[in-house]
Amino acid sequence: EVQLVESGGGLVQPGRSLRLSCAASGFTFDDYAMSWVRQAPGKGLEWVSGITWNSGRIGYADSVKGRFTISRDNAKNSLYLQMNSLRDEDTALYYCAKDICSSILCYGDFWGQGTLVTVSS
Amino acid sequence: EIVMTQSPATLSVSAGERATLSCRASHRVSSNVAWYQQKPGQAPRLLIYGAYTRATGIPARFSGSGSGTEFNLTISSLQSEDFAVYYCQQYNNWPPLTFGGGTKVEIK
Numbered sequence: 001e002v003q004l005v006e007s008g009g010g011l012v013q014p015g016r017s018l019r020l021s022c023a024a025s026g027f028t029f030d031d032y033a034m035s036w037v038r039q040a041p042g043k044g045l046e047w048v049s050g051i052t053w054n055s056g057r058i059g060y061a062d063s064v065k066g067r068f069t070i071s072r073d074n075a076k077n078s079l080y081l082q083m084n085s086l087r088d089e090d091t092a093l094y095y096c097a098k099d100i101c102s103s104i105l106c107y108g109d110f111w112g113q114g115t116l117v118t119v120s121s
Numbered sequence: 122e123i124v125m126t127q128s129p130a131t132l133s134v135s136a137g138e139r140a141t142l143s144c145r146a147s148h149r150v151s152s153n154v155a156w157y158q159q160k161p162g163q164a165p166r167l168l169i170y171g172a173y174t175r176a177t178g179i180p181a182r183f184s185g186s187g188s189g190t191e192f193n194l195t196i197s198s199l200q201s202e203d204f205a206v207y208y209c210q211q212y213n214n215w216p217p218l219t220f221g222g223g224t225k226v227e228i229k
Contacts, residue, residue, distance in 0.1 A: 035218075044208065044222050044223045045208055045220040047218040047220065049216075050215065050216065059215055059216030059217065060217070061216065061217045062122070062217070095164060100170070104215070105153050105215070106212060106215065106218075107155040107212045108155075109167045109176065111166075
């Protein structure tokens with residue numbers, strides 16, 4: 001059974017940092033690209049960042065570029081999101097997603113339950 | 122960035138009726154569109170990829186159509202468990218992947 005368990009969320013002040021983790025199980029982690037997607041309270045979905053299986057291709061939304069860094073450790077079946085210089089508008093539920101790729105075109109086929117990040121003074 | 126626009130924002134439908142949700146892309150995205158269902162307090166679930174291919178375990182009452190810039194998700198006969206918010210997403214241009222704003226399907 002595929003499982004994605006996010007952790008690391010919490011209450012943080014503006015300007016501070018937080019590191020999210022996603023523990024994967026039930027599939028061969030290093031065969032798949034992965035993504036982070038967030039959802040602000042009562043709002044829609046926003047893709048944040050994605051990474052290919054070997055970290056060879058990484059992308060970010062403009063809203064987080066230069067502040068967030070995605071990474072993965074295939075030996076630990078884990079995905080990470082380092083979030084620096086956090087802003088109020090980064091407050092959201094952050095989902096980890098397993099991606100299916102056809103060539104370089106990837107979409108999420110399974111999502112974790114999310115970890116909540118609240119940025120507030 | 123490709124903008125995905127969903128309509129309507131809210132669709133009021135009776136159980137057993139047909140529902141058609143629309144999604145328009147600001148630029149051509151071929152057939153690289155996915156549809157997701159999200160129920161309150163739950164993570165999104167993949168319904169459709171490649172514009173019309175149902176994901177594993179998705180009932181046949183869900184169907185997708187379209188290519189280029191215009192896409193539809195049709196639920197042929199709404200069941201009680203289908204009342205939810207539905208999102209389209211393009212994955213033709215990366216980064217970023219972009220979602221539509223969602224259509225809430227509610228009970229009439």
